[in-house]
Amino acid sequence: MPHVVIVGAGFGGLEAARGLADAAVRITIVDQRNHHLFQPLLYQVATATLATSEIAWPVRHLVRRQKNVTTLLGSVVGVNTQAKQVVLDGEKTIPFDTLILATGARHAYFGHDEWEPYAPGLKTLEDATKIRRRILAAFEQAEWETDPAERAKFLTFVIIGAGPTGVELAGTIAELARDTLRDDFRNFDTRSARVVLIEAGPRILSSFSEDLSDYAQRALTRLGVEVKLGHAVSKCGEGGVELGGEFLPAKTIIWAAGVAASPAAEWLHVPADRAGRVLVEPDLTAPGHPDIFVIGDAAHVESADGKLVPGVAPAAKQEGQYVARRIKERLRGRNPGERFAYKNAGNLATIGKRAAIVDFGWIKLRGRLAWWMWGIAHIFFLIGLRNRLAVAMNWLWIYISGQRSARLITQGETTKGGI
Amino acid sequence: MPHVVIVGAGFGGLEAARGLADAAVRITIVDQRNHHLFQPLLYQVATATLATSEIAWPVRHLVRRQKNVTTLLGSVVGVNTQAKQVVLDGEKTIPFDTLILATGARHAYFGHDEWEPYAPGLKTLEDATKIRRRILAAFEQAEWETDPAERAKFLTFVIIGAGPTGVELAGTIAELARDTLRDDFRNFDTRSARVVLIEAGPRILSSFSEDLSDYAQRALTRLGVEVKLGHAVSKCGEGGVELGGEFLPAKTIIWAAGVAASPAAEWLHVPADRAGRVLVEPDLTAPGHPDIFVIGDAAHVESADGKLVPGVAPAAKQEGQYVARRIKERLRGRNPGERFAYKNAGNLATIGKRAAIVDFGWIKLRGRLAWWMWGIAHIFFLIGLRNRLAVAMNWLWIYISGQRSARLITQGETTKGGI
Missing domain, CATH: 3.50.50.60 (FAD/NAD(P)-binding domain)
Structure with a gap:
């Protein structure tokens, strides 16, 4: 055969x-890897919303009933x-x-691979737990810090690139600081955290129409995210990023640009x-x-x-x-040569836990209704009843309580100060 | 103050x-660490039953309402x-x-710290994901292997120490091989896996009475676990363990002895x-x-x-x-000097998903009823309604379907053959 x-x-x-x-x-x-990953929700693992096992499934388990398939790691x-x-x-x-x-x-870092250690990207579960660890560890270090300027560095989160992943990360980190962590620290107000979204192009979410991208930017700004458009980052390092000749001090940088x-x-x-x-x-x-x-x-x-x-x-x-x-x-010996034709299934992005934009071509939506559509669509595409229930429960819980369950700092990189 | x-x-x-x-x-x-860990269920993370975030919670979150507490990592x-x-x-x-x-x-390895790389113990979330990774990777490598003797090494799981953790690990790994993974591999029958529980003492679960420990051993044997009593391991290495002068080839060894x-x-x-x-x-x-x-x-x-x-x-x-x-x-200036007195809260252990033993002193239970008591007690002691619901749902799911959701190989150690 x-x-x-x-x-x-x-x-x-x-x-x-x-x-x-x-x-x-x-x-x-x-x-x-041994698992299929539902990448559209990976940013929710990176921001402590979902557990790794809620968006990943063993490949061999997904095809276990299809007897003509052998899976190899x-x-x-x-x-x-x-x-x-x-x-x-x-x-x-x-x-x-x-x-x-x-x-x-x-x-990809467009010829600047040396930026990777400072500005990790988000493609795998390991990337997601690394980014989660860095975000949470930054707040932990801020609790130790007594110098306000140093503390501000720990509380500045820079996301480079305002495509869907960048926008989703920025919105969720802002919510983490404003809602989830608000009562948990004693030495500073988590709401003083700065979330800065940097985009080289003229607008965020450039794959959407201008009105939807304008709406998304207003929604982000309402969450407290600072959006910097038309700024290309010229340097990424341990202490922050450089853009437009200026240096922005920040201990946490995330790469979502390419x-x-x-x-x-x-x-x-x-x-x-x-x-x-x-x-x-x-x-x-x-x-x-x-x-x-x-x-x-x-x-x-x-x-x-x-x-x-x-x-x-x-x-x-x-x-x-x-x-x-x-x-x-x-x-079957036939080779009709029909070419591949892409059917646009719609374009969705979410901004925090109350707003989203949806573009199906024939209809455009924004706001709460779009957010619910986004949520239902993603739960529908998750694999397995169990995961659908678990993710739905998690989201409902966060929606009601503002709390996030997966706030774990694990598998530590070597960092300073015992953290 | x-x-x-x-x-x-x-x-x-x-x-x-x-x-x-x-x-x-x-x-x-x-x-x-930034999290409080519910250690009694850690073996369930190691055996792909629960997600890490279901048994661990940020410390600062647990004490957020207690305003006289500051938490530092x-x-x-x-x-x-x-x-x-x-x-x-x-x-x-x-x-x-x-x-x-x-x-x-x-x-602890009783003076044999050099065994740790080959026989990891189970105390932290990182330990649990490491053991989970090794168990799942062993099955993956067995799928590649064509030599039956080599394959048998990958399919032999040795647990050293038959206290509650060792017994719980052995029972769950046996269920993983017999039920959970049964349909997922093409080149071998997962039910051919050997799970060997080694104990230096004369019986398993020595903190329980003899009749309960006998019952537990029979329940383990029914699950297919080989119990070797009165055997101290004299060597742990890459390819297996040595006991009683004999060498037992095994690629996965877990330390639960001390x-x-x-x-x-x-x-x-x-x-x-x-x-x-x-x-x-x-x-x-x-x-x-x-x-x-x-x-x-x-x-x-x-x-x-x-x-x-x-x-x-x-x-x-x-x-x-x-x-x-x-x-x-x-x-308050009083120092009555009343000494600490321990109230025995009962002793529980579980063997797979249908049997458990419970000893409250005044009553001893075993079998299914004990298993349900064990489950309800552990759910009760978990922190937070959300985790109780999530763990209860997971267990119910496994009970009904035999499937385990957290079967992820992540954060790879350096291993051979691209695995």
Whole structure:
């Protein structure tokens, strides 16, 4: 039976596996982590709202009933296109007949990789617990500090990049300081914390229309977030960031400004765009490799009208479904060559726990109603009844009490002062 | 106002702080972690049943309404008894009038500290996620392995020490292999996993009566656990353990055999028992230091009849309450000298998800009824309505479905083969 290997168990990879459930193929899913991650809610782990296990599930458990799938935990380091083998860390190899690369993206520092230790990005559960640890530890250190200027540094949180992740982080950190932590400290008022959102472009949430992005900015400002537009950060360091010639002292910096695709293009020696995404053919195969598909954030996919398909979960899922259909057509000896067409599933972003913006194309919403739609949509897309209930309960709890349950400082990095 | 410093926010330390809520004192709680941990359920985090945030709460949040308490995150490294100061990492100091050391215990290797990397113990959230990672990674590696003998090593789980923690771990790992993971692997049957519980003494759960410990052993055996009594481990290494001259190959080893108190005795230069516990006076003060109390697992406390008070949560709580009362009596100028008296709150242990043993002294229970009592008691003692609901829901879910939600391999140690 032909062997389909899927590298990456994100939204795209899993959807491709599901689409092949009824196909006469053997499937192997390889991922370097044992869990599928619901990335749209990762910022809620980083801000102590949800537990890690509420947004992540073992990959092998998700496909346990699909008997033609074997799941392997392993780190892919290359593809031998001649021998048709995936090469893994530790000199293991997996032969394939058809390969689907759904390897996703990491955050990128645009040539400033030296900023990473000071301004971590948010792509994995480990990233999220690291950012959570830093945010909570900053408040802890402020409780020790007696010098007001030093304390202010601990209480300044800088988020670089005002896309959905940056906006969601900024809004939630502001709520953490204003509501959640308000009664917990004795030596300062947590509401004095500054949350600064820095964006190089002229407005926040630039993938939305101007009126929605204006509304979102007003909602953020109401939560106490300082929004700095048209400012590119020129330096990130231990003590803060530099922008527009000025230095902003801050102990906690979070990077939400850019992503780069995983090295799939390098593995295949095929052309990529500036962000490292493989410039795939209209049928999502890699140029010159008809048996290798690249989907999700690892691929640069253009619609028929030449527009770039956005790097969002619904797009990755549609690509996974499309590739599964193509593989099944080929097995039947048909190759109609219908190109991938992206259906816009809507664009959502949330600002704190009371406002959100939603753009379905045919309708735009904002405010509380949009927030409830955002919440219901995300609970609906979570996997498994148990997680839906747990997340719904958590959110309801926070909505009513303002309290957040996952405020744990764990797995400490080496830091000073015994913290 | 007199300053009471409490080092350690476990059961004893927190209870002491609460007991002083109405006293004319300033209280400072110092802990090296930001969270209070419900240690009796820690094994459930290690076995992927509960999320970390379901059994841990920020210390400062627990005492937020008690306005005479300040909470500080910091690592105590000593006590200057002359200057009456607690000395912290980073050369910070905190002056005290009265000091309560509630610093707990760590697992101990009886002179074999070199075993720790191979056989981690279970005392902190980090320990629990480390053990969880190793258990789950062993199954992942078994899925790769083609040599049956090598695979058997990955599928052998050795637990050293058959106290409550060892028994609870062994029972839950057996259930994980028999039920939870059964459908998830393709290359082997998870039910072929061996769970071996090794105990140097003549029976398991030696703090219970013989009939209850017999019952528990039968219940463990029914779950498929191999119980080896009267066997002391003579070696722990990368590939397994040695006992009775024989080598048992196993990739996952967990240490549940012994604890040693934190270095409170060294800080104070006072006598300690073999496990490092301070030999406290009948009023729980350190010998020669009437202003320094030592409670919980850091203290060797004897009842009036000379029996050692056990290292369990109810004992630590009672000691914390007693110390708070003594401090308040002293403030009122009274010093009646009533000694600490331990009230036995009962002894509970659970074996898998259907059996438990309970010994209240006046009544002994075993089986399903005991299991339900165990569950209800633990939910009752969890802090906060939200956690009670969440844990109850998790347990109900596992009870019905056999599934466990927190099966995440995170914060990887460096391991081979990309895992």
